[in-house]
Amino acid sequence: FLSSLFSTVDSSSSPVSSTLDTIYVSSSMQATISSSSSSRQTKTSSSSLSTSTSSTATTTENSSTTTIVNLFNAVSTDEPPTVFDRSPNPMSLADGVSNDGPIQTNKFYTNLIVGSQESPAFVYPYSLWKYTSSSYGFAVQHTTVDQYSYGGYDSSGNAEYLVNPLGIAHVVFSASNFDSSMTMQVDEMTLSSTRVVLSESNDSSNYLEIPLVQGMGFATGIYHGSLNAKIGSSVGFNTIVSESSSNLAQGILKYRITLLNGVTWLCYVIGPDDLTSTDFSLEVSSEYEIKASASVDGLIIQLAVAPSETDYEVFYDQAAGMYVTNFKLQGVSDGSTATY
Incomplete structure (x- = not known):
C-alpha cells in the first residue's frame, strides 16, 4: 500500500502531493x-x-x-436530515474499548469490541481472538483449503456452502503472569487497523501489546515491563528447534515450531538490545506451553505459518523484526482512469 501518491502530468513535470483535493x-x-x-x-x-x-x-x-x-x-459530513429518527445504538461496547474518534461499524475487529470479546478478528490470512480456555492470552489461527467442509450438494454435485473451522488456537500469545484477572483493552481503531493490550488487572506497566492490521504477514506481540513471555497452543507442540540464517538482521533469534498436527510455524524473537542464544531462549515446559527463559522489557515475538515452499522462507527472515501498525489507501481519478 502506498504511503504517498504522486500524479505525473508529463515527463518534465514535478510530483503532486496526495493532499490535493x-x-x-x-x-x-x-x-x-x-x-x-x-x-x-x-x-x-x-x-x-x-x-x-x-x-x-x-x-x-x-x-x-x-x-x-x-x-x-x-x-458529505453534514448531519442527516431531521426526517430520520435518532436512536441510540442498542449494542453497548465492551469494557476497555476506547478511541479518539467515533467507533466505526462493520470492521474486521468488531468482534473484539462487543460482547465477551472472545470471537475472532479476521485479518487474513490469520484470525485472532481473546483466549480464556486452557490458558489466558490472545490466540492465532491459520486454516487452509484442505480444512474446509462442504455440504448441501445439489443434483449436479455442487456444494451450497462450506464451513471454515473456527476456534482452533494454533498458537497463543500469553505470559506466565496472566490468569483469570487478565483484562483486554482495544484502542487506536482506524479503517484498517486496531491495537489490543492485555494486562493483569489493567496494569499500565506490565502489558502485552498486539497490533492488528488487515493482511499482516506476522502475528506480533510486544511485551512490556516484567512480563515473562509464554506461547501456548490448544493443538500441542511436537518440537521447537533453534535455527540460524544469514538473512536475519543482527540480534534476531529464529525458532521452528512444529505442532502435533504437523503444521510448522516460524517464530522470531527480537529484543531492545541484540539478543543472543546465551542471553535468552524459548523452552518447552509442557506439551501445550513454551516459556521464555527470562523477562525482557520490549521483547517482540513474531509468529507466522511456514511457507509450503522453503525458497520463500528467505522473505520471512528478511522481514523479521518489522511489523505494520496501520496503512492508508489513497487514490485519484480523472473520470476515465484511476490511480491508487
Whole structure:
C-alpha cells in the first residue's frame, strides 16, 4: 500500500502531493503547485496544475481541462436530515474499548469490541481472538483449503456452502503472569487497523501489546515491563528447534515450531538490545506451553505459518523484526482512469 501518491502530468513535470483535493490539467500555461505547508512554481513544457477545493472545472475555447479528483474525499459530513429518527445504538461496547474518534461499524475487529470479546478478528490470512480456555492470552489461527467442509450438494454435485473451522488456537500469545484477572483493552481503531493490550488487572506497566492490521504477514506481540513471555497452543507442540540464517538482521533469534498436527510455524524473537542464544531462549515446559527463559522489557515475538515452499522462507527472515501498525489507501481519478 502506498504511503504517498504522486500524479505525473508529463515527463518534465514535478510530483503532486496526495493532499490535493482537486487538480486541473490544461494546456500551454505555467504550473503552480501549492499546499498548506509550502508553495512553489515549476515550469513545464505543456501543462498547468493548480489546487482547488471546487468539484468542477472550467473550460475555454482554446484549451481542454481535465478534473482529477481525490477518490477518498468525504461525499458529505453534514448531519442527516431531521426526517430520520435518532436512536441510540442498542449494542453497548465492551469494557476497555476506547478511541479518539467515533467507533466505526462493520470492521474486521468488531468482534473484539462487543460482547465477551472472545470471537475472532479476521485479518487474513490469520484470525485472532481473546483466549480464556486452557490458558489466558490472545490466540492465532491459520486454516487452509484442505480444512474446509462442504455440504448441501445439489443434483449436479455442487456444494451450497462450506464451513471454515473456527476456534482452533494454533498458537497463543500469553505470559506466565496472566490468569483469570487478565483484562483486554482495544484502542487506536482506524479503517484498517486496531491495537489490543492485555494486562493483569489493567496494569499500565506490565502489558502485552498486539497490533492488528488487515493482511499482516506476522502475528506480533510486544511485551512490556516484567512480563515473562509464554506461547501456548490448544493443538500441542511436537518440537521447537533453534535455527540460524544469514538473512536475519543482527540480534534476531529464529525458532521452528512444529505442532502435533504437523503444521510448522516460524517464530522470531527480537529484543531492545541484540539478543543472543546465551542471553535468552524459548523452552518447552509442557506439551501445550513454551516459556521464555527470562523477562525482557520490549521483547517482540513474531509468529507466522511456514511457507509450503522453503525458497520463500528467505522473505520471512528478511522481514523479521518489522511489523505494520496501520496503512492508508489513497487514490485519484480523472473520470476515465484511476490511480491508487
